[in-house]
Amino acid sequence: MKLNNEEQAMLAGDFGPAVKWAMEHQLQVGRMFDAKDMVDVSQAHMMADPESLGEAGVAFTEKLAETDISVRIPTITDPRGVDLECYEPIGQTESMAELERRFIAACKRMGITMTNTCINYQTIMPPVFGDHVAFGDTGVVIYSNSVCGARSNFEGGPSALAAGLTGRTPRYGLHLNDNRSSTKRYQVAEEPKDLMDWGVLGATIGRMAGSYWEVPVIEGIEKIPNSDQLKHFGAAMASYGSVPLFHIVGITPECQKIEDVDGQALEATKVTKETIRDLRAPFSAVGSQVDVVVFAAPQLSIIEMSELSKLCSGRQRSSTTDVIVCTSAQVYADAVSMGYVTEIEAFGGRVLVGTCFYQQYAREIGEANGWTSLLSNSAKIVNILGGYGYQPSLASMEACIESAEKGIIVQ
Numbered sequence: 001m002k003l004n005n006e007e008q009a010m011l012a013g014d015f016g017p018a019v020k021w022a023m024e025h026q027l028q029v030g031r032m033f034d035a036k037d038m039v040d041v042s043q044a045h046m047m048a049d050p051e052s053l054g055e056a057g058v059a060f061t062e063k064l065a066e067t068d069i070s071v072r073i074p075t076i077t078d079p080r081g082v083d084l085e086c087y088e089p090i091g092q093t094e095s096m097a098e099l100e101r102r103f104i105a106a107c108k109r110m111g112i113t114m115t116n117t118c119i120n121y122q123t124i125m126p127p128v129f130g131d132h133v134a135f136g137d138t139g140v141v142i143y144s145n146s147v148c149g150a151r152s153n154f155e156g157g158p159s160a161l162a163a164g165l166t167g168r169t170p171r172y173g174l175h176l177n178d179n180r181s182s183t184k185r186y187q188v189a190e191e192p193k194d195l196m197d198w199g200v201l202g203a204t205i206g207r208m209a210g211s212y213w214e215v216p217v218i219e220g221i222e223k224i225p226n227s228d229q230l231k232h233f234g235a236a237m238a239s240y241g242s243v244p245l246f247h248i249v250g251i252t253p254e255c256q257k258i259e260d261v262d263g264q265a266l267e268a269t270k271v272t273k274e275t276i277r278d279l280r281a282p283f284s285a286v287g288s289q290v291d292v293v294v295f296a297a298p299q300l301s302i303i304e305m306s307e308l309s310k311l312c313s314g315r316q317r318s319s320t321t322d323v324i325v326c327t328s329a330q331v332y333a334d335a336v337s338m339g340y341v342t343e344i345e346a347f348g349g350r351v352l353v354g355t356c357f358y359q360q361y362a363r364e365i366g367e368a369n370g371w372t373s374l375l376s377n378s379a380k381i382v383n384i385l386g387g388y389g390y391q392p393s394l395a396s397m398e399a400c401i402e403s404a405e406k407g408i409i410v411q
Helices: 005-012 018-033 048-063 094-109 137-149 156-166 194-210 227-241 273-283 301-311 328-335 341-346 363-371 377-386 397-406
Strands: 036-039 044-046 076-077 168-170 184-188 217-218 268-271 292-300 322-327 349-353 374-375 391-394
Touching: 005 018, 005 227, 018 156, 018 168, 044 137, 048 094, 048 156, 076 156, 137 227, 156 168, 184 194, 194 217, 194 268, 194 273, 194 377, 194 391, 227 292, 227 377, 268 273, 273 391, 292 301, 292 377, 292 397, 301 322, 301 328, 301 341, 301 397, 322 328, 322 341, 328 341, 328 349, 341 349, 363 377, 374 377, 374 397, 377 391
Parallel strands: 044 076, 184 217, 184 268, 292 322, 292 374, 322 349, 374 391
Antiparallel strands: 036 168
């Protein structure tokens, strides 16, 4: 890889041991993917919940922080594993909380902004068209690439931190024009209606595409979707297929017509009602008891909090069903001021701040609370939680609240 003078100085240790580590790490990544050089990035978004990091990862972060280094560019964080204002009531332990506190302290010492969100494109500083960034969360990456027209690969936690420390990342993958053209073409038979439908469609296309290196281009969507719909669509596509970029003809910024992404010669695959029904089938348990209803993955926007509060108003959850809602600190403050949190809590829901359910020791809190049967309107979360000891089901937001009220799954 070609390094400029400043990058060579970083590698030589002229900027301290933390930056030296960061450049060494980025060189290894760049060589693996045949990057020719580095590209400047404007911001970084780091995934690093303590459940994934463990003691070793937190200790490593603390060691970097002890060098008194600060990040060079705005560097923010993905959801945490523990809401420090509400961890014991959901079955998390003091040791989990202490690991979280240590990691937060180390990040702050390095100048990292603890936003604790996977919806930074809705709340913090959305990237702009053509902007090179170093983002970690798969939902953040696919939305930023596809909807914003920014440029990022899936950056692991160490890689995103390295980008924050150096202000650059290896130039490979979706930082290159050639890798942003479509490789698979899909024609949608029926447009989605609600957030769950958008998630299921994204999951279906993600499963069909099936690779990080595939770029789907989608036809048949006539009505312009809103930000929350695209959020669920992309998050599910990334979860089911590791896809980091999609194009929707006439909607997403790089694809006003299919020729813009070289998709006109690709053979079209039909996404039929039957295909979508097949994906949903394993996540349907109508009539079964539901232990916990979860709204998360991605965190809820202020509009979703508003819609949820309206559904909760004047109702009460079943004593046998818990309700967990995950949102960002930025959204939470507005939701409190608007009275949305009061309505959700009056229903019996618990609003967690700065976390996401599957990243907060999901297996352990499930065992602590006796949760097995789980219901959500997020196609992403039901895909993940089957591996954490849950029996997940999928329904609309409206059906989720009705199910929580009755204690059994309805559609």
